[in-house]
Each structure stands twice: as structure tokens, then as C-alpha cells.
Amino acid sequence: MPRVLIVDDDQEVQSTMASLLSRQDIPHHLARDMVSTRKALQQTAYDLILLDVGLPDGNGLDLLPEIKALENSPEVIILTGRGDSEGAELAIEGGVWDYLLKPSSIKEIKLSISRALKYRQQKESARPRALDLSGVVGSSPAMHSCYDLLACAAGSDSNILITGETGVGKELMARTIHANSSRSGHPFIVVDCAGITDSLVESTLFGHCRGAFTGALADHTGLISQAHQGTLFLDELGDLPLAIQKSLLRVLQERKFRPVGSSREQKSDFRLMAATNRDLETMVSEGTFRNDLYFRIKTMHMHLPPLRDRVQDIRPLAMHFVDELCARSGIASKGLGADFLETLEAYHWPGNVRELCNVIEQALVACAGETNLYSMHLPKEIRIKVTRSRLERNTPAGSRQDSSIKTENASHTSLSELFDFKSYKQECEKKYLQCLLQKYPGNVPAMLRLSGLSRSHFYTLLKKYDLDS
Known part of the structure; x- marks a missing residue:
């Protein structure tokens, strides 16, 4: 039987919802504030939560990230008397099933609950097979939502856009989706859009015939053709020249292309994935990226969080890189000192996972024949930045000026x-x-x-x- 949690500080609403569920023989529990809700979620796995926004100790919407981070997270129906467009937008962005205003009719609430539980049942029965996450490390709440989307993407053949800062692992995630998809036995072809010149983009993607241009001494098979039955991964998509974007849009629509210098079209059955660290929405508004291509590629969208937003993953990532690098070098694995891990967790990591791997490798070189890694083995610039950050945090507030908040013209309201x-x-x-x-x-x-x-x-x-x- 499904389990429902009713979160509301209004006893009359609680009683009404409890009566509605009891008549349908649906087990339910009650919570009246943020504290009791968190406690209930720790003790029981729920299928559905009826969540009020205005709770005595906070905003119910603030619970959404915690709820969605739960394993097999429940569906959520917002039932609030404080409805506003901003709150509804935040709720939908947080993944709620429905957003209802009080007073709503019993019929409307009952219908929403019934649909949510039916959707939940269908989702459970269609739960995808276990994923192969080889090389992907991370169990933080921020990564759990990525894994859910990864499972959906692996079971689909739709285009997917992966965004995130440099070094977060966009290509690794694309390869993992490919490895878990029905195309896993076929090629995964990478196109570095930032690494090919404008004059060679067409030839690189579509191929060319002998004599098509000076230096074309033989026929050349393009990357789109090489990706037949597999995956074409466009890395750094934001750097793709505007002139080529129109040609690429036609390829995505028809899966047909013409090699440079050829009069005959060719076909390629490929799945498209793309990645970028640039803001494509802004580029569209500025006219430097085609609006139609953007929406064609963004059938599915996965945003990978920066490493600073998933500090819980730094320790397992460090252990993974140490073991991997030691095995590659043929040396015994090293132990990790507490101060070593504390320094890693205190650093901001502007270069994300890629920078962490590089720093671990530098530490292994500095460690030489020693059996453990300590903070002393880390690059000096990292230790200096971490130390400065700690000193600034420990300095009394009255003795320094916080330049990020105080400005010359900012007035303080009493x-x-x-x-x-x-x-x-x-x-x-x-x-x-x-x-x-x-x-x-x-x-x-x-x-x-x-x-x-x-x-x-x-x-x-x-x-x-x-x-x-």
C-alpha cells in the first residue's frame, strides 16, 4: 500500500486530508512543522507528501531539495493558502507533482492524489535496470538527481545537452549514458568544437571527396558518418561557428548530410549528445547561437553541479584518484592523512574534478616514497588559499569590511x-x-x-x- 505524509499546521486541514485518505484505505502520517517532517522522512519511506508552504518554523518549499535527494524520493503535492506565481515556479522547478490552493474542492484534491499515486506505481514498475557507473564517483544529493536523469537518458534515444563548468565531468557523463544505452556496442565519436578551425569544420563533420579543395588528396569519412548507429558527442558546443549551426540543424532533422565536394547525400543513424560550459540562452539572445538549434539539441538537459556544491564527494573522489593513479604508476596505494582531506574539502576548486585529479597527481609526485599523503604534499598555492580563507573566517566581524555585502552607497535598515x-x-x-x-x-x-x-x-x-x- 502507498504511504502518504500530510504536512500542515492547520488541524482542520490535517483532519480533512486524513479522513479523505482513510476512506481510500491509504496509510498516512501527520507532521505539523519542518522538524517533525524531517524526522518522519528519516523513519519512513513515503510515496506521496501533501506539503503546506506556510509552516510555523519555515517555508515548506525549502524542504523540496531534501525530499528530492532521498533515495526513491516521494511525489509532492503542494497544498497552500499562500499561493503566488513565484512560489508556484519554485515548486515546479523543485519537481512537485501538483500545486493546489486552499480551499480546493475535495474532488480536485482526491483526483490529484489518485493521479500522483498512479504515476508513482507506473514509475516503480518501469524502474530501469541497474546502471554501470564505472568511473563516476559521488553520492551527494546534488549527484543523485543527475543519476536519475542519467537512467532516463540511457533508456532513451533523444538528444541531450549536458551543461556545467569546465572540469565537472561532462564528457564522462556522456560516455556513461552511452555505455548504458542500446547503442553501447557502437562508436562514441567526440567532436571538439573548440579545437577545429572554421575552415575545417564542414570537412571534419561531413567528410570530403578527393579534390574537393586544395590538399584533399583522398576521400575522407566525416565524424558524423563514423558515428553511424552510435553516439556523436559535440564537446564545447558553444564554440561551434554560426555558419555551421544551420547545416548541423538540417542533419539533426533528417539524419542526412552531404560531404564537401560530393553531389550525393549520405545517411547516418546516430544519437546526439552535446556539452558546453557557456550560457547558450544568453548566446541565443545575443544572436551568436541559433535558437532553433538550441531547442533541437535540448530535448533532454542535464546540469552537472560544480565540485564546491558537493563537498561530500571530495573524499571519495580523492580516494578514487589516488588508487587509480597509483595503479597506473605501478606503486602501492597511499594512505590519506586527516589534514590532507581537510585541506581538500576547504578549497574552492575552480577547476572542479579535473583540477582535483591534477592536484592529487602533484601530491603523489611530492610524496615520493612516503606511505601517506599529508597536506604538506599539496601545492603551496592551494594551502595558502585555504589558510587565508580560514583566517578570514576566524577574524572578528567588526575588524574587517565585508566587501561582498557592504558597498559605499548601501544603507543599513534598522x-x-x-x-x-x-x-x-x-x-x-x-x-x-x-x-x-x-x-x-x-x-x-x-x-x-x-x-x-x-x-x-x-x-x-x-x-x-x-x-x-
Whole structure:
């Protein structure tokens, strides 16, 4: 039987929902605040949560990331009397099943619950086979959602766009999807869009015939043809010349292409994956990337989180790289000192997983014949940055100026100047956005990275406070 958790501080609502579920013989439990909800989720695996937004100790929407990080996470139906477009957007971005306003009719609520549980049952029966995650390391909540999407992508033949900062492992994720797909026995062809010149892009992708241009001494098979029945992976898609994007769009639509210098079209049955660290939405608005190609490629979208947002994965990644590099060098594996791991976890990792692997290799070289790795073996620049960061955190607030928050013209609002908590919160939000706009003028991607806001939520707040990005 499905299990349902009712989260609401209104006893009348709790009683109504409990009665509705009891009449359908659906087991259920009650929670009235954030604390009791977290406790219930630790003790029991639920299939569905009826979640209120306005809880006594916080906003129910703040629980969504924790709920979605759970293994086999439950479906969520928001049932709130504080409905607003911004909250609905956040809820849908958080993966909720439905967003209902109080008072909703019993019939509407019952129908939503029935559909959610039916969807849950179908999803359970269609659960994909176990994935081969060889080489992919990470069990943080941020990675769990990626694994769920990986499973969906492996069972599909749709185009997929993988985004994320440099060094997060976009190609590794693409290879893992390919290895778990029905095309795993066929080629995985990589196209480095940033590494080929504009004049050779067409020849590289489509191939060419002998004599098609100076230096074409023989027929050449293009990468699209080589990817037949397999996967074509376009790395650094944002660097693809605008002139080639139109030709690529036609290939994606018809799976046909013409080699340079040939009058005959050829066919290739391939699955397309693409990756980029650039903001394609901004490039589309600037006219440097085709809108139709962007939506054609983005049938599925996976965003890989930066390493600084999944600190829990640094330790297992470090152990994985140490074992792998030691085995490759034919030396005994090294132990990892506590200070070594603490330093790794305290570092910001602008180069992400790729930088971590490189730093581990440098530490192994510095370690030489010693049996354990210590912080002393890490590059000096990393140790210096970590030490500075610790010193800044331990310095009393009154003895330094926080340049990221305080600005010359920022005024400080006292509680006495405000009428209630909501007004004070709004004033703080507005001040934060003003500081953000001043620190990164016109650089929306940087503001999104620092604030952690989604693009839609960011623009909603700017509109709310009449600010211009």
C-alpha cells in the first residue's frame, strides 16, 4: 500500500486530508512543522507528501531539495493558502507533482492524489535496470538527481545537452549514458568544437571527396558518418561557428548530410549528445547561437553541479584518484592523512574534478616514497588559499569590511524603521540584489553562480523590486 505524509499546521486541514485518505484505505502520517517532517522522512519511506508552504518554523518549499535527494524520493503535492506565481515556479522547478490552493474542492484534491499515486506505481514498475557507473564517483544529493536523469537518458534515444563548468565531468557523463544505452556496442565519436578551425569544420563533420579543395588528396569519412548507429558527442558546443549551426540543424532533422565536394547525400543513424560550459540562452539572445538549434539539441538537459556544491564527494573522489593513479604508476596505494582531506574539502576548486585529479597527481609526485599523503604534499598555492580563507573566517566581524555585502552607497535598515518581518525580509532581498548587480554589472551567469538562484527566479525578483540587470 502507498504511504502518504500530510504536512500542515492547520488541524482542520490535517483532519480533512486524513479522513479523505482513510476512506481510500491509504496509510498516512501527520507532521505539523519542518522538524517533525524531517524526522518522519528519516523513519519512513513515503510515496506521496501533501506539503503546506506556510509552516510555523519555515517555508515548506525549502524542504523540496531534501525530499528530492532521498533515495526513491516521494511525489509532492503542494497544498497552500499562500499561493503566488513565484512560489508556484519554485515548486515546479523543485519537481512537485501538483500545486493546489486552499480551499480546493475535495474532488480536485482526491483526483490529484489518485493521479500522483498512479504515476508513482507506473514509475516503480518501469524502474530501469541497474546502471554501470564505472568511473563516476559521488553520492551527494546534488549527484543523485543527475543519476536519475542519467537512467532516463540511457533508456532513451533523444538528444541531450549536458551543461556545467569546465572540469565537472561532462564528457564522462556522456560516455556513461552511452555505455548504458542500446547503442553501447557502437562508436562514441567526440567532436571538439573548440579545437577545429572554421575552415575545417564542414570537412571534419561531413567528410570530403578527393579534390574537393586544395590538399584533399583522398576521400575522407566525416565524424558524423563514423558515428553511424552510435553516439556523436559535440564537446564545447558553444564554440561551434554560426555558419555551421544551420547545416548541423538540417542533419539533426533528417539524419542526412552531404560531404564537401560530393553531389550525393549520405545517411547516418546516430544519437546526439552535446556539452558546453557557456550560457547558450544568453548566446541565443545575443544572436551568436541559433535558437532553433538550441531547442533541437535540448530535448533532454542535464546540469552537472560544480565540485564546491558537493563537498561530500571530495573524499571519495580523492580516494578514487589516488588508487587509480597509483595503479597506473605501478606503486602501492597511499594512505590519506586527516589534514590532507581537510585541506581538500576547504578549497574552492575552480577547476572542479579535473583540477582535483591534477592536484592529487602533484601530491603523489611530492610524496615520493612516503606511505601517506599529508597536506604538506599539496601545492603551496592551494594551502595558502585555504589558510587565508580560514583566517578570514576566524577574524572578528567588526575588524574587517565585508566587501561582498557592504558597498559605499548601501544603507543599513534598522528594525525600528520597518513595520513587520515580511517588510524587513523584502528590504534585505532588495539590498542583496543591488549589491549583486553592483559587483557583477551585466554578468548574469556570474550573479546566478554566486547567488544560487535559477535564471527565472532571479528575473522574477528583479521585476518584483523594479531593478535592471
